[in-house]
Amino acid sequence: xxxxxxxxxxxxxATLSATVAAGAAAAVTGPNLLxxxxxxxxxxxxxxxxxxxxxxxxxxxxxxxxxxxxAYVCDVDSNRLVTxxxxxxxxxxxxxxxxxxxxxxxxxxxxxxxSIAAPNFWHAPAAILAMKAGKNVYVEKPASYSAxxxxxxxxxxxxxxxxxxxxxxxxxxxxxxxxxxKLRSGVIGELRYARSYYTGARExxxxxxxxxxxxxxxxxxxxxxxxxxxxxxxxxxYNWHWHxxxxxxxxxxxxxxxxxxxxxxxxxxxxxxxxxxxGRYHFDDDxxxxxxxxxxxxxxxxxxxxEATSCHQRKPEPLAFVSVYGSEGKFDFxxxxxxxxxxxxxxxxxxxxxxxxxxxxxxNFADAVREGVAVNQTIADAQVSTMLCHLGNIAYRSxxxxxxxxxxxxxxxxxxxxxxxWAREAYREGWGV
Numbered sequence: 043x044x045x046x047x048x049x050x051x052x053x054x055x056a057t058l059s060a061t062v063a064a065g066a067a068a069a070v071t072g073p074n075l076l077x078x079x080x081x082x083x084x085x086x087x088x089x090x091x092x093x094x095x096x097x098x099x100x101x102x103x104x105x106x107x108x109x110x111x112x113a114y115v116c117d118v119d120s121n122r123l124v125t126x127x128x129x130x131x132x133x134x135x136x137x138x139x140x141x142x143x144x145x146x147x148x149x150x151x152x153x154x155x156x157s158i159a160a161p162n163f164w165h166a167p168a169a170i171l172a173m174k175a176g177k178n179v180y181v182e183k184p185a186s187y188s189a190x191x192x193x194x195x196x197x198x199x200x201x202x203x204x205x206x207x208x209x210x211x212x213x214x215x216x217x218x219x220x221x222x223x224k225l226r227s228g229v230i231g232e233l234r235y236a237r238s239y240y241t242g243a244r245e246x247x248x249x250x251x252x253x254x255x256x257x258x259x260x261x262x263x264x265x266x267x268x269x270x271x272x273x274x275x276x277x278x279x280y281n282w283h284w285h286x287x288x289x290x291x292x293x294x295x296x297x298x299x300x301x302x303x304x305x306x307x308x309x310x311x312x313x314x315x316x317x318x319x320x321g322r323y324h325f326d327d328d329x330x331x332x333x334x335x336x337x338x339x340x341x342x343x344x345x346x347x348x349e350a351t352s353c354h355q356r357k358p359e360p361l362a363f364v365s366v367y368g369s370e371g372k373f374d375f376x377x378x379x380x381x382x383x384x385x386x387x388x389x390x391x392x393x394x395x396x397x398x399x400x401x402x403x404x405x406n407f408a409d410a411v412r413e414g415v416a417v418n419q420t421i422a423d424a425q426v427s428t429m430l431c432h433l434g435n436i437a438y439r440s441x442x443x444x445x446x447x448x449x450x451x452x453x454x455x456x457x458x459x460x461x462x463x464w465a466r467e468a469y470r471e472g473w474g475v
Contacts, residue, residue, distance in 0.1 A: 085109070085412055086109055086110075086111055087107065087109060087110040087111065087154055087155070087408045087411065087412055088110075088111050088113040088152060088153050088154050088155075089104060089110065089111070089112060089113060089153065089154060089155045089156065089157050089180075089408075090112075090113055090114030090115070090116060090138075090141075090144070090147035090150075090153055090155075090156050090157065091104075091112060091114070091115050091116065091126070091138075091156075091157045091159065092116045092117075092144045092147070092156055092157065092158045092159060092160050092164075092168060093116070093117060093158065093159035093160035093161070093164070094115060094116075094117040094119075094122045094123060094125065094126030094159075095122065095159065095279055095280075096159040096182060097115070097117075097126060097157070097159035097160075098125075098126055098129055099159075099400060100157045100159055100180070100400075100404070101115070101126065101129055101130060102129070102400075103399075103400040103401050103403075103404040104157070104404055104408075105130075105133055105134075106401045106405075107401065107404050107405050107408050108405075108408075110408055111134060111136070112130055112134065112138045113138055113139065113147075113150070113152070113153055114138050114139050114140075114141055114146070114147045114150070114153065115127050115130075115138045115139075115140055115141075116140075116141045116142065116143070116144045116146070116147060117142065118142055118259060118260040118263045118264045119258050119259050119260075119264075119278075119279070120142070120258040120259075121258045122279075123140050123142065124140070127140050142260055142263065143263065144156065144158075144160075144168060144172075145171070147177075148171065148172055148175040148177055149175075153177065154177070154178060154411055154412075155177055155178040155179060155180060155205075155407070155408075155411055156168070156172045156177050156178075156179055156180075157179075157180040157181075158172075158179065158180065158181040158182060159182050160266075161282055161283075161288060161289070162184060162186075162187050162283075162288070162289050162290065162294060162295075163187045163266070163267060163268050163282075163288050163289070164266050164267065165181050165182065165184065165185045165186060165187065165191075165195075166185065166186045166187060166191035166192075166194065166195045166475050167266065167267040167469075167473050167474075167475055168181075168266075169181050169185065169195060169198075169206060170194065170195065170198045170475055172204075173198050173199060173202040173204040173206065174198065174202060176202075176204070177204065178204050178205040178206065178407075178410075178411045179204060179205070179206040179207070180206075180207050180209070180404070180407050181206065181207070181208055181209065182208070182209040183208055183209050183210060183298035183299065183424075183428065184208075184290070184294050184297075184298045184428040184431055184432075185208045185421070185424065185425065185428060186425065186428055186432070187289075187290070187466060188432060188463075188464065188465050188466055189429060189432040189433070189436070189451075189452075189464050189465070190464055190465035190466070190475075191465075191466075191475055192425040192428055192429050192432060193425075194475045195421065195425060195475075196421055196422045196425050199421050199422070205407070205410045205411050205417065206421045207403075207406070207407045207410065207417050207418075207419070207421065207424075208298075208419065208421060208424035208425075208428075209403070210298065210299065210302050210403075210419055210424055210427070211398070211399075211400055211402075211403040212299065212302070212303060212379070212398075213302070213306075213403065213418040213419040214402040214403040214405075214406050214418045215379040215396065215398060215402065216379075216396065216402075217379035217380055217381065217394050217395075217396035218303070218375065218379055218381075220394065221307075221373070221375060221381040221394065222306060222307060224373070224381075224383065224392075225307055225366060225368075225373055226309075229368075229370075229371070229373070229383055229392075230366065230367075230368030230369070230370050230371035230372060230373050230383065231368040231369035231370030231371065232368055232369040232370075233307070233308055233309075233344065233366060233367075233368050234344055234345075234367050234368060234369065235344060235345050235346070235347075235366075235367045236304035236305075236307055236308050236344075236345075236346045236347075236364060236365065236366045236367070237304075237346075237347045237348075237349070237364070237365045237367075238300030238301060238303070238304045238346070238347070238348045238349070238363065238364045238365075239300070239348075239349050239350070239361040239362065239363065239364075240292060240296040240297070240300060240348075240349075240350040240351075240352075241350070241351050241352075241354070241355045241356050241361060242292075242350075242351070242352045242353065242355065243353065243354065243355045244333070244352045244353050245325075245353075246324075246325035246327045246329075247276050247281045247284060247325075247327050247328055247329055248276050248327050248328065249276070249327055249328050250274035250275045250276030250277060250328055251274065251275050251276075252272045252273065252274055252275075253273060253274075253275050254273065255273040255278075259278065261273050264278065265470070266470065266473055267469045267470055267473035267474070267475075268287060268288060268469075268470060269287075269468050269469070269470055270470065271287065274328075276328060281328075281329075283295050283331070284328075284329040284330060284331045285328075285329075285330050285331070286330050286331065286439075289331070290331070290431060290432070290435050291330075291331025291332060291335070291435065292331065292332070292333070292335060292350045292352050293318075293331075293335060293337060293348070293350070293431045293434050293435055293438075294428075294431045294432070294435065296350065297337070297348055297350070297430070297431040297434070298424075298427055298428050298431055300348055300363060300364055301346065301348050301427050301430045301431065302419075302424070302427035303363070303364045303375055304346045304348070304364050304366070305346065305426070305427055305430065307364065307366045307373075307375075308341075308344055308346060308366070310341050310344065310346075311426050311448070311451070312426065312429070312446055312447070312448045312449070312450070312451040313339040313340050313341045313345075313346075313430075313433075313446055313448060314340055314341060314342055314445070314446060314448050315339075315340040315443060315444070315445055315446065316337065316338070316339055316340075316430075316433045316434055316436075316437045316443070316444050316446055317337070317338045317340075317437055317442060317443040317444075318335065318336070318337040318338070318434045318435070318437040318438040318442065318443075319335070319336060319438065319442055320332035320333075320334045320335030320336060320350075320438065321333075321334060322334075323353075324352075324353035324354065325353065332438065333351070333352040333353045334350070334351050334352070334353075335349070335350050335434075335438070336348070336349045336350075337349075337430075337434035337437070337438075339430060339434075341448070342448075346430075348430075348434070362374035362375060362376060363375050363376055363377040370385065370386055371383060371384050371385045371386050371391070372384045372388075378396065378397070378398040379396035379397065379398045380393070380394050380395040380396050381393070381394050382394075403418070406418050426451065429451050433446060433451070435463070436453070436460050436463040436464065437460070439463050440457075440459040440460040440462075440463060441457075441459050441460065444457055444460045445457065
């Protein structure tokens with residue numbers, strides 16, 4: 043297992059906090075301009091989409107990006123492959139090529155980018171292979187399975203100079219940007235604390251049976267970088283999220299969105315201490331990750347919490363997506379792109395509404411590749427938000443509370459119970475990051 047402490051082998055002394063500044067500088071200049079490969083606003087943007095669950099939303103969004111073409115669709119489920127491709131019938135001049143191995147996309151010199159919507163455990167391995175093959179990458183959150191993968195992803199982005207963007211769509215919402223500007227202007231005074239919520243009404247996943255995978259599923263390729271395990275009939279296509287071998291539970295699933303806004307609003311990166319508690323309280327089934335969880339991030343002078351309840355929506359409670367508390371009031375970001383400002387007495391003083399959508403984020407990615415414009419969030423900064431999720435899970439799975447180096451995001455020394463959760467213990471041969 044990789045050590046969570048700096049080493050020549052894993053990181054050559056570099057830290058993720060340093061890459062935030064470097065990544066931001068590269069984004070301002072435009073990584074593809076630096077490489078002499080920016081194509082211009084009127085050039086064709088050809089992309090392959092990997093994973094046709096969430097990937098169908100990618101296809102739809104690219105359909106509204108000027109002069110974009112879906113050149114490939116990829117899935118290890120032959121039924122999804124057909125269904126995903128069918129969404130493009132009559133919507134672009136040439137139908138995409140259907141492939142079951144995303145490396146076919148990387149082999150095509152005419153493809154500009156790959157758009158990764160496969161399960162979390164595929165994000166970093168696929169993105170790293172793509173960047174090393176010279177491709178630009180759009181990757182869904184969290185973009186890494188572990189803290190080690192988060193660091194490695196940013197390192198390879200720096201090494202290759204590729205444009206890589208994570209699916210934090212709110213970074214491209216005009217309303218959210220305006221809200222952040224309001225907070226920076228002091229509309230609620232000095233900022234003290236941010237709280238983020240996720241609620242759902244997920245049903246039990248039951249207790250699966252070990253059986254042969256369905257004929258339409260390439261089970262070996264679905265597992266990809268994960269060590270081989272028997273197929274279980276309640277795992278695919280979604281419930282892998284709730285198994286530690288494949289996912290990081292609700293914290294890695296929905297945490298990146300809320301924690302990114304909270305961290306952006308508060309103007310912070312890494313905390314000094316992370317505490318996390320919760321449990322599987324609603325159902326007796328195969329889910330390993332908690333359905334009820336609270337993660338607390340202590341920054342010394344300010345703090346952030348993220349709270350989730352997957353199986354109970356708490357409808358009687360008026361929970362904002364992110365609430366920011368200041369010395370002079372409260373600022374609520376709703377689950378879309380709007381927000382509401384309250385004074386200290388709880389009186390509403392300003393409100394903004396806006397329809398959310400994926401298209402601005404995908405357009406920013408395409409423009410960054412074609413024109414070298416700055417991405418709305420560098421992958422280095424995005425992975426700081428993802429690291430908060432990884433650190434929360436490490437705390438939950440170890441001692442409940444861990445100390446963090448606020449300059450690097452790495453674990454403070456002498457936390458052996460937490461160290462073992464820093465990285466995946468093993469990868470399938472040939473798929474390591």
